[in-house]
Amino acid sequence: MTATNLTTLLALADDGADVPTIAARVSLGEGRVYALLRKHRPDRARKPRKRTSELPAKVLGLRAAGVTDPVRIAFLLDVSRQYVYRILADNS
Secondary structure (H helix, E strand, O other), X not given: OOXXXXXHHHHHHHOOOOHHHHHHHHOOXXXXXXXXXXXXXXXXXXXXXXXXXXXXXXXXXXXXOOXXXXXXXXXXXXXXXXHHHHHHHHOO
């Protein structure tokens, strides 16, 4: 990796370009770009991960079905009460 490529990579990242675009521009693999960004820009903003769990829908479904006690919902789904309270707070 040349200093010019590193400078270009960091400039593109600072301008908000996504990793596939940066990788194509500097002719590196995406994994290498991620590694360099972790090293040189450790505090850069990350894209939030999409939530994939079915539990929030189950919690809300039980609530809609008439189970109003969060402790009971936590017991039925085998999750913590704090998790149920957080889901209910986020969706009220």
